Amino acid sequence: MSVLHIRHLSHRYGITEALTNVNLDLHASETLALVGPSGCGKSTLLHLVSGLLTPSEGIIHSEFRGPACVFQEPRLMPWKTGLDNIALGLKALGVAGTARRKRAADLGQRMGLSLRDMDKYPHALSGGMQSRVSLARALVINPDLLLLDEPFTALDIGLKEALYAALDLQIAQQGTAVLLITHDLIEAVRLADRIVMMVPKPGRILYEFPLMHPHHQRDSAWVYHTMAKLMQVDAIRIGFGLSDDTLSPFNSHQPIQGCSV
Incomplete structure (x- = not known):
């Protein structure tokens, strides 16, 4: 089974440190959602994985051989x-x-x-x-690896659902791994097997939350209930600027009790 390994990844633009010490794994048939505020390095991380940038430090080892990218802007050839x-x-x-x-x-x-x-x-x-x-x-x-940089942000709800269904079918039929960048926590809960919370200055991983509930059973009630649970986690609130609490009281890899089923 193909896998993407990221170890001790850091990246700088000049003297500005955009990412520091990022460690991630992504497996075939898995969707990993990166969430966090603007400037936390989500797009930089995706560009490093895609090969559009060369990392300043660290290792990116990918066994995937057929990647494809989708960006927030369609970037179609006008001719x-x-x-x-x-x-x-x-x-x-x-x-x-x-x-x-x-x-x-x-x-x-x-x-x-x-x-x-x-x-x-x-x-x-x-x-x-x-x-x-x-x-x-x-x-x-x-593709065996799909890199999505907020491709659904400007779309209405009905069109989002249609494209989510197309993505679900691709994963089910082809075993495609997906690395998704999104600002929308509901979208992350709807699509992801794991949600990774990133924070800026410099960009780094703060929290990882696994979603064990089967995708075909994720109705609206479950999605909204799970999002509400996530919004009670200190790391999520701090990451989105909703809390002044310190980061010390929690384990950054501890799942929310009662949501992973």
């Missing part, structure tokens, strides 16, 4: 149609034109895009449609 944007990774992998367009169209339709939508250029697509194209572009190559 390509929606269909060609979805098929971009398949083209890079050498898949023949007819086959890649069919695979791209099939996935796009499963994500709620019509053939007419996929014939349009990005400027003619709504923000929600662009987000669907962006996620489909990542999923169509069947």
